[in-house]
Amino acid sequence: MNNQYTIPARQTTILLVGIAIGVVSLLLTYFGSGDNELHSRFWSNILHNSVFFTGISLMAVFFLSASITAWAGWYTVFKRVWEAFGQFLIVGFVLMLILGLGLYFDWHHIYHWADAESVEHDKILQGKSGFLNANMYVIFGGIIVAVWYFFARRMRSISLHEDDHGGDSNFSHHRKLRWYAAVFLPIAGFTSAAMIWLWVMSVDAHWYSTLYAWYAGASWFVSMIALTIMVISFMKSKGYFADVTDEHLHDLGKLLFAFSIFWTYLWFSQFMLIWYGNVGEETGYYLLRKNEYGVMFYGNVVINFIIPFFVLMRNDNKKKYGTLLFTAGVVFFGHWWDYFLMIKPGVIHTAHELLGGGHGHGADAHGAADHGAHGADHVAEAAHGAADHAIHGAGEAAHHASEFLMGYNLPGFLEIGTLIGFLSLFLLFFWRTLASAPLTPKQDPFLEESLHHHA
């Protein structure tokens, strides 16, 4: 039985090549011609992937904690995978710190709220500046990610310690784990929402949605499950994890299926309420995405809902490795795509503003004062009330539609390359962590239950 993973040299080489592709892609983005003078594309690619992979590792720790708290046992044979996923939070900490320091040293202009001159003339940004500021981003954000990492590290070390010193009649290790897990759940629940507001939602600094954190968090969660399925299938094909049976993969498939639907539910709830309410300051977010990102906007629903829903609906499809693996791959890419759609439109909008374009006001939330500035030809429209925001916004959006920008309107080769780089980094880190400990937690009190798991 292969209880100890050793990374084949070839695998390390492939992952290092992957990282090199990522680095080259980032350099090409920075120095190539496809970027504006603020390097928005370069920095938003870093933000996009950093947030995506940090979130995946957070969700692994979160779900592990939820499972421990719920007395679940089925996952125990492969719990080292989730423990190892969680350790990537230290890399996420560094990546987010780089982005945070960029706010102080003016490296990037992803966030509209970080531009002192814009804030000075903007009531809405002023109102949010108590939360959206560089100190909050670096210090508060840094502390939170450090706390996440502390729990991830502690829970893994308790689990590893249990291997050699566990098995006492008191289950002292498991009791300790339960304590950490129960404490981590509310912390992760509240702080993940705060981090999503700070890192992702604030890209559209004038806009907000109370559902957003759930929706983005569900995206992380589905990606985490998809990556787990892919990693375990790969390792099974190499002869490891012989005890992880169809039943375990079936349950992971169920989670992938269920949480894809959960994600869709949140995505649609957010969309429909904004569509129905038709408040100008809210609709701007979707108008921009529908008009300028049509393929991605509707494609988002197709790859993250239609495909997993219909492919995984049948019971036996969740037990077929090929089908499950295919869906996991599609959904993983799909949620990366989802994050692209969350981040890029806001970034390019901010770049337009800062570079003096000043476009896109109509769809955004500059409030009633903006109408006055637009002059007499808008008076008639203003009389129509709130609904004219939409009409006006659509006009502005149509103006943008002519400017197709690779890397903003659609992920280009450089974005895919960056994804490959970050994914390779994640996997290399993950496999090195996984290889440093036995694969089966042999003293875990739930191991026996997990070995006989029947779904």
Next chain:
Amino acid sequence: MAKATKDVIYGLYNDEEVLMNAVKVANSKHLEIMEVFTPFPVHGLDPLLGFEESRLHIGGFIYGGLGTLTAFLGMTWIFTKDWPVIFGGKPYWSVPAFIPITFELTVLFAAIGMVVTFYIINGMGPGIKLPILDNRITDDKFCIAFDKSTVDASTAESFLKETGAEEIDSKII
């Protein structure tokens, strides 16, 4: 009822693990089990008894699809042809507004359709009384029953005793 009666010998077990082992033994001895009754679904029992996978969920999918079509086409007809009303300045044919109701009817049709199908297939329904071997099999007892016309009564009895049945009894149903 017009159904022919059956002379049944059955044993009651206290634990589902014991029951599972008994079923395995019966399979190895080629004893034809008439039916197994359990108070809750026992995982892994179906393949041991050689049951095919239920097709009820295919029915569920079809009923659900009917619900989707009913809701969506129904609302489309009502709001564009039959009685068009403007709500909040939205177009008559407002797909996003239809989706929650479409979802609800999909679930409703699938649920009711599957329940009705399940009842019909099993010959259950209001007013129909089905024979029960022992009331406790709906509570905490696990039961294996043999039809005396296919399995010799003494063989069945010794099998039930050997595999750990707590009580053995016969009944004509």
